[in-house]
Amino acid sequence: ELAELCGKQKKDFDLVKAPDNVLELCREITGNRMEDAIFADSKQERQVAVDAIKEEADKACEEKFGDDYDSDHVKMAFEVIQEEIYRENILIKGKRADGRGPDDLREVTCETGVLPRVHGSSIFSRGETQSLVLSTLGTSRDVQDLDGLTGGPTSKSFILHYNFPPFSVGEAGRFGFTGRREIGHGALAERSVLPVLPPEDEFPYAIRVVSEIMSSNGSTSMASVCGGSLALMDAGVPLSGHVAGISTGLVSQHDENGNITKHVVLTDIIGAEDHFGDMDFKVCGTRKGVTGFQLDLKIQGLPFDIAKEAVVQVTAARMKILDVMDAALPSHRTELREHAPRIETVKIDPEKIGALIGPGGKNIRRITEVTGANIDIDEDNSGKVRIYATNSEAMKRALEEVDLVTGEIEVGKIYRGIVRGVKEFGAFVECLPSKEGLCHISELADFRVNKTEDICKLGDEIIVKCIGIDDKGRVKLSRRAAMEESKPAEDTESSNEESKEETAEPAAS
Structure with missing residues (x-):
């Protein structure tokens, strides 16, 4: 109704397509060189080789067609030529651009604790795709507030951000606003990691994960999932298990009626296979099951038997990645990093909340200033108090101060x-x-x-x-x-002092 009331009329755009004469001339110029360029060793080498041939074709088309020359036509012609070579080699020869077989995974390496100051960090690399992931633990004051138009939750305590800088694809560009692609990739990674996080009542932290893509050649969102899982474990977040993600692609051949007559499912697709292929099927999960998935299709529907084949391949690849991740860090660290905030939750008599806060918040401000710790009191009047501190001494002092105001005398203390x-x-x-x-x-x-x-x-x-x-x-x-x-402790201290003096005398003499 809103669109009918004030929506704008959709614009019509002309389809840019390479004319037959331009496509024919580009084929003559490229010859067999395009196949050699596409199968170079690295993504960068492939791009440089293809650009050199395209520049040659640009000049030839400009000389031949004069005023009718359009660089977009040459660009689309090269898209057609590359797509044919990529697809024919995969379907007929079983040959991929980087020399792998259809179900082969690129080399996977990972490392944790790479940055000393942050709460948790990891580097995850799969072929030419690499992600540096950082995890930060915060207090309940650091949750993200939500203001939804249709209700729903008012805040969330787990946030995953995905950044895709221009240098990750070898370009020099400006860092602008977050785009839809970055938001979408971050959302997929976030909802894939979310199921393995501990409940908030067991681990009452606000958690932020940031994935910085260092290098990109396919499935950076899946690298963010793997790196995010490792960075969280490195920070000491007790995940129920590692989460890994990987994607599968598809190249298919169709008859006149649009039915698939031949197909190849590809594991761990590179950027060009995503671009020229028919599918990008991302699946994330643990050893026990799937936590998130996303399917992008360029064909009219996916037959169920091909979907099953893709799931089988992606599951086998996921297990291989999990093996590498488990070898790097099999479980979460038992202690939080030095600079991570410590959280203790204590239960007090709800009637003593006023005494803890003090008139005008005077008492709770005093505790914060004296100890350096932050204190949050649940607003549900349950008597639950959370204490946040950056070191054990501040935590100990804050607990003592809270206990002084709200505690009861206990037997044995x-x-x-x-x-x-x-x-x-x-x-x-x-x-x-x-x-x-x-x-x-x-x-x-x-x-x-x-x-x-x-x-x-x-x-x-x-x-x-x-x-x-x-x-x-x-x-x-x-x-x-x-x-x-208290006497034994004093006796022990005095005996330790005596032993120190005895051992010091020979050294002095």
């Missing part, structure tokens, strides 16, 4: 408390803010204490251990037990 009350029968010690217990006079020391004031006075700071909580919630503390437990 040692606390550094403040004496808030002195009685004949013992001392009341505040272990946590507004949380105190009684340290009986018999538990103040490992000898008989006649008066509580002999050991502690009001406002003194002492260490105590919680030795029990009765049915009415009364906390029992013991200074004697805390001192006994």
